Amino acid sequence: MGLNIEGQIEKVNGKELSYEEFVERYLEKNQPVVLTGLMDGWRACSDWVTVDGQPNLHFISSHFGKSKVQVADCGRREFTDQKRVEMSVSEFIRNWIQFSSKEYSNPSNCEGDDQSLLYLKDWHFVKEYPEYAAYTTPLFFCDDWLNLYLDSYNMHMDPDTSQVKNEINCSDYRFVYMGSKGTWTPLHADVFRSYSWSANVCGKKKWLLLSPSQCHLVFDKHMKSSVYDIFDDVSESKFPGFKKAIWLECIQEQNEIIFVPSGWYHQVHNMEDTISINHNWFNAYNLSWVWKLLLKDYNEAKEYIEDIRDICDDFEGLCQRNLAVNTGMNFSDFFTFITRFSIANLIQLHSLVKDYGKHIYDSSSATHHLISNLTSIKKVALNMKSMESFSGNSGLLLDVTEVLEEPDFMKLCLALDRIYGILRDEQWKHSSDRKETMKLDFGDLYFIEDSCCKVSCPNDLIRLITYVVTNLGTKFSNANFSLT
Numbered sequence: 001m002g003l004n005i006e007g008q009i010e011k012v013n014g015k016e017l018s019y020e021e022f023v024e025r026y027l028e029k030n031q032p033v034v035l036t037g038l039m040d041g042w043r044a045c046s047d048w049v050t051v052d053g054q055p056n057l058h059f060i061s062s063h064f065g066k067s068k069v070q071v072a073d074c075g076r077r078e079f080t081d082q083k084r085v086e087m088s089v090s091e092f093i094r095n096w097i098q099f100s101s102k103e104y105s106n107p108s109n110c111e112g113d114d115q116s117l118l119y120l121k122d123w124h125f126v127k128e129y130p131e132y133a134a135y136t137t138p139l140f141f142c143d144d145w146l147n148l149y150l151d152s153y154n155m156h157m158d159p160d161t162s163q164v165k166n167e168i169n170c171s172d173y174r175f176v177y178m179g180s181k182g183t184w185t186p187l188h189a190d191v192f193r194s195y196s197w198s199a200n201v202c203g204k205k206k207w208l209l210l211s212p213s214q215c216h217l218v219f220d221k222h223m224k225s226s227v228y229d230i231f232d233d234v235s236e237s238k239f240p241g242f243k244k245a246i247w248l249e250c251i252q253e254q255n256e257i258i259f260v261p262s263g264w265y266h267q268v269h270n271m272e273d274t275i276s277i278n279h280n281w282f283n284a285y286n287l288s289w290v291w292k293l294l295l296k297d298y299n300e301a302k303e304y305i306e307d308i309r310d311i312c313d314d315f316e317g318l319c320q321r322n323l324a325v326n327t328g329m330n331f332s333d334f335f336t337f338i339t340r341f342s343i344a345n346l347i348q349l350h351s352l353v354k355d356y357g358k359h360i361y362d363s364s365s366a367t368h369h370l371i372s373n374l375t376s377i378k379k380v381a382l383n384m385k386s387m388e389s390f391s392g393n394s395g396l397l398l399d400v401t402e403v404l405e406e407p408d409f410m411k412l413c414l415a416l417d418r419i420y421g422i423l424r425d426e427q428w429k430h431s432s433d434r435k436e437t438m439k440l441d442f443g444d445l446y447f448i449e450d451s452c453c454k455v456s457c458p459n460d461l462i463r464l465i466t467y468v469v470t471n472l473g474t475k476f477s478n479a480n481f482s483l484t
């Protein structure tokens with residue numbers, strides 16, 4: 001019996017969609033969509049594609065051939081993913097050309113052929129070629145706390161060695177994917193339960209998506225392992241719910257961008273030779289997904305080593321170390337992340353109210369955005385509060401004065417300011433009111449330090465947010481804040 005496919009993913013012209021509509025219809029509701037019309041003028045769409053719409057392998061090899069990349073062997077499974085090897089882009093492309101010429105000369109030979117079907121994945125292209133400007137991130141996906149943060153900070157530092165774990169692979173979540181017809185990605189939900197977007201520079205992909213409310217159906221009875229390939233002969237005794245799953249399908253064409261919401265399981269097949277650009281990200285709308293995943297993975301990490309608890313000097317420390325290795329961050333990393341983002345958002349709010357206090361109502365959507373960011377962080381912090389790991393001397397400590405003095409924090413604030421400036425301009429596009437350039441003011445940040453100098457637990461963070469927001473509200477009487 002085949003899959004139960006009961007719907008297609010909506011396609012919408014991105015040029016006719018406002019940012020607010022995107023937030024309301026897709027980010028907040030956690031619904032997938034395919035957006036068209038957003039890739040005009042991308043350098044990648046001309047440089048990387050031949051006149052007949054094929055990947056320009058010669059161009060890519062001659063310009064970026066020396067890069068070392070991760071390549072998945074689509075025919076070989078390793079644990080929950082495909083086996084990966086590292087090679088240079090030029091080696092990968094040589095292999096691709098060889099494979100295609102064999103297939104072309106004798107297509108019937110290819111099935112069961114020894115030659116592997118290789119798929120270049122997770123190439124950190126922007127990190128490696130920042131000057132090249134292959135594309136611009138569409139406005140809808142700009143409020144990206146994950147990549148903004150990683151442009152300034154590392155997500156995890158090993159406390160013993162002060163080393164960044166897995167430096168290259170965790171440097172950012174902006175990727176290029178390239179593979180011939182037939183390459184594919186097994187069923188999975190995204191890292192950190194982030195959102196993702198994926199743009200087809202050329203080629204065509206088939207996506208099968210499963211909503212989070214159905215995801216238990218692709219797991220075994222113990223909710224430990226999930227189906228690897230949904231087109232395989234899936235064992236009913238091992239995955240008893242699988243047949244009941246109802247899938248959404250999408251055929252994504254060239255120049256279309258798919259938005260994959262948090263926690264949606266998906267499997268992807270390249271129906272033609274395809275190049276795609278793909279980001280993972282999170283922000284206020286899906287921050288709670290990240291925390292929930294972290295909590296689930298923490299509980300699993302703890303359960304896994306429960307039998308050595310009594311002989312462990314620092315059981316909690318070991319759980320957190322394992323969490324960082326398996327998930328890419330631990331509680332302390334996440335807490336540090338949300339604290340820095342809270343301060344950055346408070347600075348934005350302060351500058352906004354200061355510059356626009358006199359006609360705050362004109363800027364209400366910008367104010368609303370910042371307040372809803374802080375509200376979302378506060379909600380997550382409230383959830384974290386009850387965790388044993390944050391009680392007593394948890395070892396967490398962020399000195400607000402020190403954060404404000406970090407050059408990397410300044411970099412984060414300026415990047416956030418630039419992105420939020422773009423969003424504000426878009427929101428005011430149709431307004432006849434005079435636009436002014438907001439000035440990010442680091443000169444009088446005493447109001448943040450005054451409220452709370454040290455943040456060492458979720459409660460401190462909640463107090464900091466509440467105090468600063470309330471104080472800004474009374475200082476600028478026009479602003480009417482509520483933090484519920």
Ligand SMILES: O=C(O)CCC(=O)C(=O)O
Nearest residue numbers: 184185190196198268278
């Ligand atoms: O394009 C692919 O093969 C996989 C992309 C993907 O799974 C993702 O963006 O999450």
